[in-house]
Amino acid sequence: MLKYALGRIGRSMITIVIIIAVVFSLLRLMPIEGYFSNFDKLSPEEIKNGLEKLGLNDPLPVQLMNFFKQLLSGDFGISYKFRRNVPITEFIGPMAMTSAKFGLLSMGVSLPLGMALGAMMSRKKNGIWDRLGNLYIVIIQAVPNAVYFLMIQTYGTQLLGCSMLYREGQPLTMVMPILSMALPSISSYAMWLRRYMVDETNKDYIKLARAKGVPNTTIWFRHVFRNSVVPMVNQIPGSLLLTISGSIYVESLYGINGLGGLLVSAIKLQDNSLVQLLVLIFSILGIIGLLLGDLLMAAVDPRISFTKKGGSR
């Protein structure tokens, strides 16, 4: 297993280089008008000079080599548009921490609650919990996020009697953003756990265990729950690590200075070095998350193996 993990980390290095090269090349396909705020008024010389300053006139492979050299020397570039001529590392760290704080708190709320709800719902199909839970899931799925987030913001903050925007140092203003982020993930955790648990309960070995007189709690926790949680466990490390990418709706609604909309706005502003760094960070975290998820899945279910054994595929 260790050998497998190390091999995958080694290959991931190459993948990350490929990701950067692909994103780098795609960004160079962007229209050059986007690099200037007043493109129509500029003379051809000024445009040429501007592109020269951004290093966009060299051939693509040369630009790419320069970028990798720059990365290896620990220089993560300067933001040209989002914050004028400020080194990216200066502002990105605190923003990521803010997003991570909200993301981790909401995950801390939603994971146990969602799992508990899903388990309760599957315990008795068409029982009271199943009906209530289904109602909740349907409502969350059906109403567009942007709408109920807005409603939570207006009425929720009124109820708590605090400011509508997030203020640092006022924990009360954090409640509503965390609630907004947790509500959809509670519903998706509950929905999937219920689906897997209902499927598992119908299996023959559970009926056999029942017939043998195994206590219900043992069946529930040792057999049904443990088997149903396997497919879900794969996603958890990834979503845990990617909490730093934030939620674009919630952060823009509550004025939270996080990473939520940063990637989208950086792409729209064509702030190339900022886009590249963000893609680098997110892809490293995503790849680590996927690897941890696979390892965790194999740890929870010993039947899953990534190393070749006799008779395995």
Place this chain on the structure above:
Amino acid sequence: MSKFSVSEKKAASLEESLLDNLQVATQDKDQLTEEEIAALGADLFEVVPYDEEEAERTGYSNYSYWGSTVRMFFKNKTAMLMLLILALMLVFTYIQPLLPNQKDPTWCHWDENGMPLADIQPNSEFWFGTNNIGQDIWSNMWEGTRNSLFIGFAVAMINAVVGIIVGMIWGYIRQLDFILTEVYNVLSNIPSTIILILATYVMSPSITSLIIAMCVTGWMGMARFIRNLTLMIRDRDFNLASRCLGTPTHRVIMKNLLPQMVSVIMLRLALAIPGAIGSEAFMAYIGLGLPATIPSLGSLANAGRQYMMLPSMRYQLIIPCIFLSVITICFYIVGNAFADASDPRNHV
């Protein structure tokens, strides 16, 4: 006979029914009269040639998986109603422009003084009112529903087909695992915003460019989901048995793996359609959606959002939200019912 013995009770009841049958059988007479013999058809006495296929068939029940699934699904009345609502909505989006007295969705209405008829509340002229530049919301809603449903179906189907095929291969064939894992890592980490901007830059914004941009990386989620499910059952004993018997890989995938996943795939598929509609709404929110001349549920809901705080204008938000909600609820309930019906353990 002891009072509580279930097996003895059962045996007694079986015995009774057997005796009844015997009595009925003995009452039937073997001897027929002349008239009765004459009344028998001549075809009863023809010798039927031996048919190998026919002889084999009697050994099996006529159980068909999909037949039973569909029958179980039809039993669920709520789901059938929801399916009917969806079908009617879909049909009506095509009928609505052909009806008399319908307004052009892109036309901005003016009154006789040249003032725009903007933000008119729902009335007999404009059934759902008008928006902030005087377009009729009723015709916009149906046009938008048609576009959104089309985007949803197209994206969900393409993603599902590609995702299931790639996911099965990714999960089952060990030699391909590392290549596909790295392909996944590369593709899933390219921000979809970049692809969307480039797609609209190359192709000019339209429904097609939006669908292409949503599909380029969209199938990855489905593929990973299927891959994880495949990994769980890849090394189970029945697959080992199949391999020992020399079953070809494609047959193992089609017959051993796929049927186990039908229920989860169905649920996922049913959610993928409203999901695609939702992500179109998200793109409208970040300003990369369809151009203003092509209405969609996402852009209509997004346009209505600014009126959240004005109770008299709120209809512009509520109407698109009701449409979105009805579509999502229908798909969710239909998908869940189909997922339940597709589990062979629920079949009779």
